[in-house]
Amino acid sequence: MEMETEYCFRHKHILGLENLSTDDISFILQTAESFREISTRPIKKVPILRGKTIINLFFEPSTRTRLSFEIAAKRMSADTFNISASTSSATKGETLVDTALNLQAMNPDAIIIRHSHSGSPHLLTKHINASIINAGDGFHEHPSQGLLDLMTVKQKKGKIEGLKIAIIGDISHSRVAHSNIIGFSKMGAQVYVSGPATLLPPGIEQLGAKACRSIEEAVTDADVVMALRIQKERQLDPLIPSLREYANFFGVTNKLLEKSKPDAIVMHPGPMNRGIEIDPAIADGPRSVILEQVTNGVAVRMALLYLILGGSEQ
Amino acid sequence: MRMSMILLQNGRIIDPVNKVDRQGDLIISEGRIHEIGAPGTLHLPDPDGTTFDLSGKWVVPGLIDMHVHLREPGEEYKETIASGTKAAIAGGFTAVACMPNTSPVNDSEAVTSLILEKAEQAKMARVYPVGAVSKNSQGTELAEYGEMKQAGVVALSDDGRPVANSQLMRRALEYSSSHNLLLISHSEEMSLSENGAMNEGALSTRLGLRGIPHVAEEIMVYRDIAMADYLELPIHIAHISTKETVDLIRRAKRNGSLVTSETTPHYFSLTEEAIDQYDTRAKMNPPLRTAEDMKAIREGLRDGTIDAIATDHAPHSNMEKDLEFELAANGIIGLETSVPLTMNLVRENILTPSQMITLMSVHPARILGVEGGSLAAGATADVTVIDPDKKFVYTKDSIVSKSGNSPFIDREMQGKAVLTVVGGEIVFEELG
Numbered sequence: 001m002e003m004e005t006e007y008c009f010r011h012k013h014i015l016g017l018e019n020l021s022t023d024d025i026s027f028i029l030q031t032a033e034s035f036r037e038i039s040t041r042p043i044k045k046v047p048i049l050r051g052k053t054i055i056n057l058f059f060e061p062s063t064r065t066r067l068s069f070e071i072a073a074k075r076m077s078a079d080t081f082n083i084s085a086s087t088s089s090a091t092k093g094e095t096l097v098d099t100a101l102n103l104q105a106m107n108p109d110a111i112i113i114r115h116s117h118s119g120s121p122h123l124l125t126k127h128i129n130a131s132i133i134n135a136g137d138g139f140h141e142h143p144s145q146g147l148l149d150l151m152t153v154k155q156k157k158g159k160i161e162g163l164k165i166a167i168i169g170d171i172s173h174s175r176v177a178h179s180n181i182i183g184f185s186k187m188g189a190q191v192y193v194s195g196p197a198t199l200l201p202p203g204i205e206q207l208g209a210k211a212c213r214s215i216e217e218a219v220t221d222a223d224v225v226m227a228l229r230i231q232k233e234r235q236l237d238p239l240i241p242s243l244r245e246y247a248n249f250f251g252v253t254n255k256l257l258e259k260s261k262p263d264a265i266v267m268h269p270g271p272m273n274r275g276i277e278i279d280p281a282i283a284d285g286p287r288s289v290i291l292e293q294v295t296n297g298v299a300v301r302m303a304l305l306y307l308i309l310g311g312s313e314q
Numbered sequence: 315m316r317m318s319m320i321l322l323q324n325g326r327i328i329d330p331v332n333k334v335d336r337q338g339d340l341i342i343s344e345g346r347i348h349e350i351g352a353p354g355t356l357h358l359p360d361p362d363g364t365t366f367d368l369s370g371k372w373v374v375p376g377l378i379d380m381h382v383h384l385r386e387p388g389e390e391y392k393e394t395i396a397s398g399t400k401a402a403i404a405g406g407f408t409a410v411a412c413m414p415n416t417s418p419v420n421d422s423e424a425v426t427s428l429i430l431e432k433a434e435q436a437k438m439a440r441v442y443p444v445g446a447v448s449k450n451s452q453g454t455e456l457a458e459y460g461e462m463k464q465a466g467v468v469a470l471s472d473d474g475r476p477v478a479n480s481q482l483m484r485r486a487l488e489y490s491s492s493h494n495l496l497l498i499s500h501s502e503e504m505s506l507s508e509n510g511a512m513n514e515g516a517l518s519t520r521l522g523l524r525g526i527p528h529v530a531e532e533i534m535v536y537r538d539i540a541m542a543d544y545l546e547l548p549i550h551i552a553h554i555s556t557k558e559t560v561d562l563i564r565r566a567k568r569n570g571s572l573v574t575s576e577t578t579p580h581y582f583s584l585t586e587e588a589i590d591q592y593d594t595r596a597k598m599n600p601p602l603r604t605a606e607d608m609k610a611i612r613e614g615l616r617d618g619t620i621d622a623i624a625t626d627h628a629p630h631s632n633m634e635k636d637l638e639f640e641l642a643a644n645g646i647i648g649l650e651t652s653v654p655l656t657m658n659l660v661r662e663n664i665l666t667p668s669q670m671i672t673l674m675s676v677h678p679a680r681i682l683g684v685e686g687g688s689l690a691a692g693a694t695a696d697v698t699v700i701d702p703d704k705k706f707v708y709t710k711d712s713i714v715s716k717s718g719n720s721p722f723i724d725r726e727m728q729g730k731a732v733l734t735v736v737g738g739e740i741v742f743e744e745l746g
Binding site: 018095096097115117118119120122123137138139140141172175178201202203204205206207 | 514515516517518519520521522523524525591592633636637638639640641
């Protein structure tokens, strides 16, 4: 590794990219690269986290992220347990803090939490000793997604610094967008965001993004174009008039990509609404790196778990 | 409780109504201000009387907090009338006006009478109940203002929520004028603020919290002033928090509106940054705003646009606060920190001591139409003594209120009430 010899990863929790330095991010990405190979072996298991207990505490539905964390943990021999909202005490009126204290009483090493309220992982850190990994909190951050997106871009482009990243869609309600804006701008890329003005939050430029009124402006000469999921229920809140109009004016299409660099890649954090925020031809086309994002997700999550739980024993 | 005469010697007597700000002696007898004289000139005729040497301290008309939540009846685990008025006297307040959003809501003679009875039993600060504007504060039907006034309410408010329906607001203003009761407006356009957890802006975006835009307050303040102007009636705007609200009120006053307003110590002491990593102790409604808003609030206090400082004392237990930020209850306690936080403005030369007392005693009494706010001979002896130099750390253990939801915990404070006299009786003393 090319890090300064002084460098040491010192985080107990992963709450957001806002708390990580550029050295931290580089180190996580390097560590993830070194773990990628494990998933290609015939026997996809190493004993690094043997004896560690990891709880997936998911208060929102998730397929990709929860499975990705679980696979990451199991490939490192940790014991994993899944709690989802339907089976938890949340429906019986128990508070988050009480749920967490009960989990703490069983002495887990890490709790991976997804929750619809921003700051829920931060609340857990105030009450329990286990390491907390934020797997998505409200509209705040989704750090492991941000890191796997950084990893994917770095693989494809060889660098991050100096790239132009365009993020198109519902910026207001996207924790993925927030982590990506913070992560890419920290690592020296220029991040442009665009979408309907109803979905661009105030002060987004202070996170490091440039907000564009037109999506064409945002993708012009972009190296990376990221489409964000538009949530169907946003029609109820008067944010967009219809999904059809959204697709026509804000969807990522081949015509839009004529403005980007010829070798621009297209990303999507999933799950996709084909034909709404992204043209299916693009999702399945040569520019798409969507499934590589998923593959890298396992490696990034292995790196995070290793750095938090296993680092001291290596 | 001591009923004998009290001599307050050598204090700095600050009595803005009577244009007094000088060293002097003051005698309290039989519940009234008996006599005021030059320092060292007054003596107690009665040997059983109590004398305090108050060199270096301020003797001021009893402070009045015109906006508190005492939680009784209904949420006695957060605060009771006894615990809340005990916190009040410890903070230097001789009287508080309590908002009607209890359970049940104070929209009736019965609840008003209960509150006054409990206050009488507690024998601490005076309590002035505020009645509901609408039945059960639902915003649909007028409450019975006449009967509540007979029972003792001093003003009307649906505080905690706005009177959203403009027609109801009109009728409430009109009908309250028939009973000579002031209407206190919680001005908030709910369709803009609903589900919001903090001030909308770059910080709410960064924290991923739904925002409350400052226009949600201003739009409703504008409506309220326009309505009151149209009817040529007074209106009082509660807990103002934004720059544009201050500007609106300044313009309205210049144009002759009968509008008055209050702000709270947290709006001139803190910004939204106090939320930091989702600290629910800094969550209230209206939310903490930006540095620019805070500056405008301070200027509004300085130039007289804002008439009063009230605390919006809002006790909550850990059950309501130790939650996800968006689920946590709004509100902070304030009775015990109001004096030192306002003293900060005096130390920063934004307010004179006389202005501070005007904002915390003279105007609240005048706006509510209650006694107090004066140290004239013959006036009821509600008196507060403040030690402007006293330094202390506001610790969790020191809190008198039943709840501890304050963003000021563990802060160093300077300036403290050290003697509180209500109706000639010493109810709080921390001299020495």
